[in-house]
Amino acid sequence: MSSRYDRAITVFSPDGHLFQVEYAQEAVKKGSTAVGVRGKNIVVLGVEKKAVAKLQEDRTVRKVALLDDHVALAFAGLTADARILINRARIECQSHKLTVEDPVTLEYITRYIAQLKQKYTQSNGRRPFGLSVLIIGFDYDGSPRLYQTDPSGTYHEWKANAIGRSAKSVREFLEKHYTDEIAASDQECIKLTLKALLEVVQSGGKNVELVIMTRGQPLK
Amino acid sequence: MALADVCGLKSTDFQARSLGLSCSSFDLYNALESSEKFSIPFNIDPLENLKYFTEKDSNVKIHFDHGTTTLAFKFQHGVVVAVDSRATAGPYIASQTVKKVIEINPYLLGTMAGGAADCSYWERVLARQCRIYELRNKERISVAAASKLLANIVYNYKGMGLSMGTMICGYDKRGPGLYYVDSDGERLTNNMFSVGSGSVYAYGVLDSGYKWDLNVEEALDLGQRAIYHATFRDAYSGGVVNLYHMKETGWEFISRTDVADLHYRYQDEKQAKKK
Numbered sequence: 120m121s122s123r124y125d126r127a128i129t130v131f132s133p134d135g136h137l138f139q140v141e142y143a144q145e146a147v148k149k150g151s152t153a154v155g156v157r158g159k160n161i162v163v164l165g166v167e168k169k170a171v172a173k174l175q176e177d178r179t180v181r182k183v184a185l186l187d188d189h190v191a192l193a194f195a196g197l198t199a200d201a202r203i204l205i206n207r208a209r210i211e212c213q214s215h216k217l218t219v220e221d222p223v224t225l226e227y228i229t230r231y232i233a234q235l236k237q238k239y240t241q242s243n244g245r246r247p248f249g250l251s252v253l254i255i256g257f258d259y260d261g262s263p264r265l266y267q268t269d270p271s272g273t274y275h276e277w278k279a280n281a282i283g284r285s286a287k288s289v290r291e292f293l294e295k296h297y298t299d300e301i302a303a304s305d306q307e308c309i310k311l312t313l314k315a316l317l318e319v320v321q322s323g324g325k326n327v328e329l330v331i332m333t334r335g336q337p338l339k
Numbered sequence: 340m341a342l343a344d345v346c347g348l349k350s351t352d353f354q355a356r357s358l359g360l361s362c363s364s365f366d367l368y369n370a371l372e373s374s375e376k377f378s379i380p381f382n383i384d385p386l387e388n389l390k391y392f393t394e395k396d397s398n399v400k401i402h403f404d405h406g407t408t409t410l411a412f413k414f415q416h417g418v419v420v421a422v423d424s425r426a427t428a429g430p431y432i433a434s435q436t437v438k439k440v441i442e443i444n445p446y447l448l449g450t451m452a453g454g455a456a457d458c459s460y461w462e463r464v465l466a467r468q469c470r471i472y473e474l475r476n477k478e479r480i481s482v483a484a485a486s487k488l489l490a491n492i493v494y495n496y497k498g499m500g501l502s503m504g505t506m507i508c509g510y511d512k513r514g515p516g517l518y519y520v521d522s523d524g525e526r527l528t529n530n531m532f533s534v535g536s537g538s539v540y541a542y543g544v545l546d547s548g549y550k551w552d553l554n555v556e557e558a559l560d561l562g563q564r565a566i567y568h569a570t571f572r573d574a575y576s577g578g579v580v581n582l583y584h585m586k587e588t589g590w591e592f593i594s595r596t597d598v599a600d601l602h603y604r605y606q607d608e609k610q611a612k613k614k
Contacts, residue, residue: 218491219484227476 139247140240143196143270146249150195152283153182154315155253156293157265158301158308162255164193164330165312167283167320183330187212189256190228191332195283196250196270204248208232225256225264229274237272247271251282257334278302279311285319292318305333406575408537409439409450410565411506412545413515413530414553418508418585420448421562423537423570423598424578426455435578444469445589447485447509452534453502453522461503465489482509482516486526494524504534508585515585537569537576544568559584559593567601 132138151167166182183193184205190212194201211231215223232252240247247270254266267282268274279297281289292315301307309331320326409422422439425432439451441462447469451458468488472480486507493501501522509516519525519532531549533541544565553561563580570576580601582593 218487219481220487221481221484224476 137240137271140271143247143249144251147196147251147270147282148284148286150197150250150283151182152281152285152289152316152319153193153195153253154279154281154289154293154312155193155255155265155267155277156279156297156308156312156315157255157263157277158305159303160263161305161308161331161333162257162263162265163308163312163332164191164253164255165316166193166328166330167316168326168328170326182328186228186254187216187222187256189222189258189332190225191255191330193253193255193330194250195286197248200248200250201252204232204235204250204252207235222259224258225254225266226258226276229254229266229268233268233272233274235272236268236270240270240272253280253282255330255332257332261334263332263334279315281315289315289319406537406573407439407452407535408533408541408566408569408573408576409452409506409535410531410533410538410541410545410562411450411508411517412532412549412558412562413517414549414551414558416553416555416558417510417587418515418517419558419562420450420506420508420583420585420590421566422450422581423535423566423576424581425570425576427575432577437578438581440581440583442590443485443507446479446511446585447482447507448583448585448590449489449508450506450534452504457501457503457522458505461489461492461501462505464492479511481511481513482507482518483511483513483528485509486516486518486520486528490520490524490526493520493522497522497524506532506534508590510585510587510589533565533569535569535576537566537573540569540572541565555584563594563596563601564605567598567605570598571602 151169153167154165156163164183168182183191184201185191186205186208192205192208194204208228208231212223212228215221215227232254236248239245249270251267251269254268255264257263265277265280266274267277267280279293281293293311296311296314301311309329312329313327316327406425406427407423409420411418411420420440424435424437424439426434426437437451437455441449441451441459443449443462443466447466449458449462449465451462465485465488469480469485472484489505489507493503503520503522505520507516507518507520517528517530517532519527519529519534530551531545533545545561548561548564559582563582566576566580570578570580577598579595579597581595584591584593
């Protein structure tokens with residue numbers, strides 16, 4: 120029965136599902152894990168780096184992208200789709216700066232990305248973006264933010280979240296261990312992110328990439 | 340067509356179709372779009388044909404006047420906005436009671452100089468854009484962004500005969516904001532602006548009395564005095580002085596004083612000083 124309703128993106132199934140969007144979410148679950156933790160003065164992103172072949176230069180596989188001086192993005196899912204999304208988001212950041220003379224707020228750019236994703240779930244002949252995105256950064260007024268979007272075009276703000284492979288178990292780990300005291304200390308946030316990631320990633324430091332953003336400082 | 344000949348319009352091929360300014364299919368019944376664009380008759384290049392109005396030595400003698408004095412300046416307690424209220428059509432005084440300050444929303448004011456219709460229409464469009472921004476982003480629009488929106492809208496019609504020299508004044512999280520926007524697409528910010536035929540006189544008075552550290556009373560008096568002096572010397576300015584004060588909590592209408600009353604008041608002051 121479901122196979123009749125999963126061809127076209129613009130068609131609902133009788134029980135109210137958009138199958139293409141759900142299949143896109145499956146694609147996300149196959150992608151490599153990304154974890155984000157928001158502290159009081161710091162936001163941390165940790166991504167699992169896929170093992171590279173011996174002859175491949177591993178510098179060319181970037182899972183974290185800088186959208187603007189104060190916004191960074193990590194994704195889980197189709198890398199090619201991510202490239203397009205990141206390009207559009209970067210242009211929008213600058214466009215916003217031009218017309219409004221203020222750097223984007225995290226909420227604005229997340230909303231923009233979510234709207235873009237939603238547009239692709241409602242138009243003819245196009246498939247949804249097969250990726251979930253974690254966006255971190257600091258707003259103009261100094262408050263740290265962590266947002267997550269998914270292929271259906273919804274977005275939510277989180278204190279700590281994970282996407283990609285084994286996201287569920289990482290999220291459970293975070294729920295157990297995230298406290299306000301940890302959030303208050305920068306070092307503890309970094310440690311929490313690492314620990315969460317190491318739950319699901321095989322062996323050691325080589326396969327993990329960590330990105331830190333503190334207020335007023337560029338990405339490290 | 341007689342009017343077309345007088346205005347020097349080249350093409351007389353008026354077709355039923357009309358050309359929207361920035362889209363290919365133009366829907367007259369769509370309120371959202373129709374307020375942001377004008378339909379222009381097909382086959383007429385507005386830039387080519389309207390330059391007869393805007394160029395100085397053209398054969399067309401229809402002339403738009405910009406008689407007015409408006410001023411605004413920032414100081415430590417916000418922004419003072421003062422305007423006159425005379426509208427002239429050549430040597431004829433059309434009205435002495437024109438409202439030249441347009442209340443865009445409770446924390447943004449725009450002044451009017453140049454074409455009254457142009458100013459009030461586009462500032463109403465700006466009011467709508469500001470409200471949409473506020474609803475979408477859950478915070479007030481900044482004065483910089485509001486003035487940029489207006490400048491960008493107006494730039495689309497550059498060369499087509501819009502006549503508008505407006506000052507956008509407001510108070511946002513960066514403090515008091517004052518921007519000058521005109522129909523050439525110019526957008527400037529500064530602590531003090533005066534626009535109109537009487538602006539030269541107003542600048543003289545403002546420059547001699549202005550300090551950042553004025554208190555509210557002194558600042559309001561300075562604004563009122565500057566407009567009065569401009570109306571005294573400039574034939575195209577007069578009527579009443581409308582005075583507004585833009586504070587952190589929004590704008591407040593202060594007073595509307597006839598320049599004749601001001602004239603006698605200042606005269607008495609001078610007499611009192613002599614003694």
